[in-house]
Amino acid sequence: MNVRFATFEATRQEYAVVFPEYYFGQIFEAKHQPGTIAYSTHLKLEMLNETTAEMARNGCTKIALVSGHGGNTNLMQYFAQTQLETPHDWVLYTISNVNQGVNASVPGPSKPGVDGHAGEAEISNIMSVRPDLVHVERAGEQSGADLKRQDLPQGVYTGIWWYASFPNHYQGDAAGANVARGRAAMTARANGIAAAIRAIRADQASPRLQKEFFEAAKHPLETKQ
Numbered sequence: 236m237n238v239r240f241a242t243f244e245a246t247r248q249e250y251a252v253v254f255p256e257y258y259f260g261q262i263f264e265a266k267h268q269p270g271t272i273a274y275s276t277h278l279k280l281e282m283l284n285e286t287t288a289e290m291a292r293n294g295c296t297k298i299a300l301v302s303g304h305g306g307n308t309n310l311m312q313y314f315a316q317t318q319l320e321t322p323h324d325w326v327l328y329t330i331s332n333v334n335q336g337v338n339a340s341v342p343g344p345s346k347p348g349v350d351g352h353a354g355e356a357e358i359s360n361i362m363s364v365r366p367d368l369v370h371v372e373r374a375g376e377q378s379g380a381d382l383k384r385q386d387l388p389q390g391v392y393t394g395i396w397w398y399a400s401f402p403n404h405y406q407g408d409a410a411g412a413n414v415a416r417g418r419a420a421m422t423a424r425a426n427g428i429a430a431a432i433r434a435i436r437a438d439q440a441s442p443r444l445q446k447e448f449f450e451a452a453k454h455p456l457e458t459k460q
C-alpha cells in the first residue's frame with residue numbers, strides 16, 4: 236500500500252504507465268504466519284518474465300520495478316541480472332528503497348529502537364495512506380525486540396535469519412507512530428521515485444550499452460582483451 240501510494244504520487248511529477256497491483260513476490264520467511272501465500276521460486280521468476288515481456292510487447296521500452304517489501308530486494312536484483320541471458324530490445328530497471336524517505340524534512344523516530352517491520356516508521360506511513368487500518372493501541376500486545384537466536388559472525392548469511400530474530404514479523408515499537416511523520420516520509424519517498432523515473436526516462440546509455448553487449452556476446456572470441 237505504501238509503495239503503491241508513493242509510486243502514484245511520483246507519477247504526478249514524472250509521467251509513467253503504472254501496472255496493476257502485482258502481488259507475486261518473495262515471502263518464504265512468513266510461511267508460518269496465517270494468510271501467507273508463498274509461490275514457488277520458478278513460478279515467481281516465470282511470472283516476472285512473462286509480465287515484463289508482455290509489457291515490452293505492448294510497447295514499453297523501459298520497465299522499472301518498484302518493490303515495497305524488503306524480502307524482494309535480492310529477488311529483484313537477481314531478476315534484473317537475468318535480463319542479460321537473452322537478447323531483447325527493452326531495458327529493465329529496479330528502483331530500491333535506498334535513501335527514499337531519508338530526508339531532513341522527515342521527522343526522526345521518537346526514541347531509539349522503535350523503527351523496523353511494522354514499527355513506528357512503517358505504521359506512520361500507513362497512517363498517512365490508510366488510517367482506517369491502524370491500531371496503535373495494539374502496539375504493546377507483542378514485543379518487537381530482536382530475539383537474537385543466532386550467533387554468527389558478520390558476513391555469514393542464512394535464510395532463517397529473519398525468523399531467528401523476529402518470528403512474529405514485528406520489529407521495533409509502533410506505539411509512537413504519527414501521521415505527520417508518515418506524510419513527510421511518503422512525500423520524500425514519492426520524490427525519490429519521481430527522480431528515479433526522471434533519470435530512467437532520460438537514460439540513453441543503458442539501451443545503447445545493452446544492445447552493444449548482446450552483439451558482443453554473440454562472438455565472445457572477438458572481444459578485445
